[in-house]
Amino acid sequence: MSIQQVLGRWPGLFRSLALLLCLVCQGVVLPEGAAEGQIDILSFESVEQERRYRALISEFRCPKCLNTNLAGSDAPIAKDLRLLVHRLLVEEGLADDEITAYLQARYGDFVLYRPPFSSQTWYIWLVPIGLGLIAVAVVMGLLKSARRSSTQLSPEDRARLDAMIRER
Amino acid sequence: MIVNRMSFFIPLGTFLVILGIGYVGFSLDDRKQLPSALLDKPFPEFSANSLLDPELRIRRQDLLGKPTLVNVWATWCPTCLSEHDQLMDIAGMTEIRMVGINYKDDVEKAQRWLAQYGNPFDLVIRDERGLLGVELGVYGAPETFLLDAQGNIVYKRVGDVNPRIWRDELLPRFRLLEVEMVSRDEAS
Numbered sequence: 001m002s003i004q005q006v007l008g009r010w011p012g013l014f015r016s017l018a019l020l021l022c023l024v025c026q027g028v029v030l031p032e033g034a035a036e037g038q039i040d041i042l043s044f045e046s047v048e049q050e051r052r053y054r055a056l057i058s059e060f061r062c063p064k065c066l067n068t069n070l071a072g073s074d075a076p077i078a079k080d081l082r083l084l085v086h087r088l089l090v091e092e093g094l095a096d097d098e099i100t101a102y103l104q105a106r107y108g109d110f111v112l113y114r115p116p117f118s119s120q121t122w123y124i125w126l127v128p129i130g131l132g133l134i135a136v137a138v139v140m141g142l143l144k145s146a147r148r149s150s151t152q153l154s155p156e157d158r159a160r161l162d163a164m165i166r167e168r
Numbered sequence: 169m170i171v172n173r174m175s176f177f178i179p180l181g182t183f184l185v186i187l188g189i190g191y192v193g194f195s196l197d198d199r200k201q202l203p204s205a206l207l208d209k210p211f212p213e214f215s216a217n218s219l220l221d222p223e224l225r226i227r228r229q230d231l232l233g234k235p236t237l238v239n240v241w242a243t244w245c246p247t248c249l250s251e252h253d254q255l256m257d258i259a260g261m262t263e264i265r266m267v268g269i270n271y272k273d274d275v276e277k278a279q280r281w282l283a284q285y286g287n288p289f290d291l292v293i294r295d296e297r298g299l300l301g302v303e304l305g306v307y308g309a310p311e312t313f314l315l316d317a318q319g320n321i322v323y324k325r326v327g328d329v330n331p332r333i334w335r336d337e338l339l340p341r342f343r344l345l346e347v348e349m350v351s352r353d354e355a356s
Contacts (some may be wrong), residue, residue: 063307076272077307080298106305108205138178145174 031068040079042086049089052096056085060103069113081111177252204324205305211238211319212303219270219292226267226293231319235345236265237338238313239289239329240301242273243281245309247340251328252285259288260335263348267291271309316345327341 001144044050054071060081062073070078070085081103088094088102100112109115153161211231218224223295231238239255241248259266268289270278275294284291297302304313307326314323323341325333 063305080302084302104205106205106302107307143176149237 023155040086042083042090044090053086053089056089056096056099057082059100059113060085061113063107063111193265204321206313206321207324209224209314209321211313211321212300214293214300214303215254216300217294219268219275219294220282220287226291228319230291231265231267231315232317234265234266234317235306235342235347236315236319238267238269238315240269240271240304240306240309240311240313242271242309243277244273247311247328249285251310251330252288254329254334255288256286258329260336262342263350263351264342265290269295269300270305271295271306314341 013023042053044053049116057070058072062068062070062078062081064075064077065073068075068078070082083084085103086100088099094102103111109118109121115121171268177223206246211228213228214338215225215227218226237258255266258264268291270292273296276297282289293300298306304311310328312329313321316322322345323337325337
């Protein structure tokens, strides 16, 4: 039995699978934290403070694991840094940019998923913009030449085409 | 015709560019090349207990006055054991001050470890919670810092201190810092 037949027989199955996929993608099915591989037991003074904590740990890169944020890493150092962010935020009452500066001073630009624009980081900011511009130029060029070729139908071709359309 | 040729070469070209970037990107071992944010900066202020002498507090000023090699180690770190002989050698053949930071470790295990394999350090700092580690931007063990006599970090190594690192990275800097050698045939 082919996939199409299966899906044709149980359209509901297909729909629930698609729905499940959407939910998983949005992180609705799994509780927050579980989807990211860790849950720390931490207390906060306010919902706002907890929101800031979550925002911060999702914006710092785990120094050990190269491409995971602090929120999503199981590495011991990521846990330490999460607790550090919590301490700076809750106990020391630092502002977000002070916490960012604190980590940056010790772990470098590497921990920032939004590094400052500098002589070392210019290309990670400019290359995507450049690629975007190239993509726009290519698409526009293709559209233009496609339009030109469609209008450059010779009179004979045009007549044949018209004849074919009439015949139908 | 032009459109046909373009639509053939654009995906191919894009694919080749991505392939090239990927090849270069994945062959860079950039973790080892992470510049320490603390390079050329003063060693941070700290005050911590000694691992071996419960009465002793170790502070930043204890690291000043002569060049110092600071090694972050732990018993849970196999690479630390593999570099241990090299550290023993460095301690034996130079007059540098060796300071260990026992990073996130069990105190008794760490003490046993030093008794068993030998202690290359003049001072061993106890950093059970990794607080000094955070100040130093440590993200694993072993890590090694070289400090000049004024307590500035002049070199940082993430990973083991092996004979190659000793010969190519540390020894030239020891000479620059005018660290005295114990014997003359050390550079082998």
